[in-house]
Structure formats: structure tokens, C-alpha cells
Amino acid sequence: MSNVHQPCEICLCALPDDPFEPCSCSQIQSPEFYKWGEGTNSVYNTTNFEVICAGEMRIHVSYKNASGLVERTIRYADELEEIGIKTDKDLQAHHDKGEEHFYEAMNPWFEVWSKIDADVFSDPIYELDEAVAVAIQWQEEHDKKGQD
Numbered sequence: 001m002s003n004v005h006q007p008c009e010i011c012l013c014a015l016p017d018d019p020f021e022p023c024s025c026s027q028i029q030s031p032e033f034y035k036w037g038e039g040t041n042s043v044y045n046t047t048n049f050e051v052i053c054a055g056e057m058r059i060h061v062s063y064k065n066a067s068g069l070v071e072r073t074i075r076y077a078d079e080l081e082e083i084g085i086k087t088d089k090d091l092q093a094h095h096d097k098g099e100e101h102f103y104e105a106m107n108p109w110f111e112v113w114s115k116i117d118a119d120v121f122s123d124p125i126y127e128l129d130e131a132v133a134v135a136i137q138w139q140e141e142h143d144k145k146g147q148d
């Protein structure tokens, strides 16, 4: 069976045609890229568990463009993309420029939540793959329990 046009299990995007090429989401692991709105937002779901992006993002950036010095506060993922930050590498490169150019005052994170028991949730997780793996593992354990 060909894997062409099968969606990625994690981000649900179409996978690259080359089966050995990883999905682009493997370069986009940081929670900053999954902060889509105020409060928490859902990033990945299994039947009973959910990866959510929690916390607030506040990144103060300053840079020069044609009209002079620009200073802005980034709160959502699409604003990161607007200033050309599209991968974990880009994000790290901006951090490396120093706090006077790129200061992350508040950062978001991932958590895994149970959809059936509000008392069940993970510690903060900072990589998407890791959070998805926890959700899948918890789902497998849940399914096994159901069969006993």
C-alpha cells in the first residue's frame, strides 16, 4: 500500500511523496507553534485523551524593517509565521539573538488531558511528539483495561 497522500498521524497534513522524508511537523515541535487562541486549545485527539496547548505566549520582538524599528508582542502562532519564524530552528535562532531582540516573557506548553476524568492530566510537556506519544500510550492503557 502506498503512503502517498495519507495524512500524518500527528498534524493530519498530507505526508510528503517520499516515504522516507519525515513530515514537516517533525521540525515544528515547540508549543509556540500550536498556540492558536486565548486559553487552551486542542492540538491532538485520541478517543479518550487530548493534547492541549496551555498557558499564554508573550514574546517581545524588536527588529528593523523599511519603515524603521518595529516592536511588537507575539501572542499566537500565526504571528510567529508573519515574522518568518516557521520551525524550531528559526525559533532557536531568534532566541540566540539575545533578549533585547527576542524576549519570551511567557511561554506556552502541552498537556495531555483525559476527556472522561478531569483529575487526569500530565505534567507540562515541551515537545509535540512527546505529548502525542503520551496520549497514545494512555489510550492504549485505557483500551487494555476495558478488555479485562
Ligand SMILES: [Zn+2]
Binding pocket: 008, 009, 010, 011, 012, 013, 023, 024, 025, 026
Ligand atoms: Zn505531521
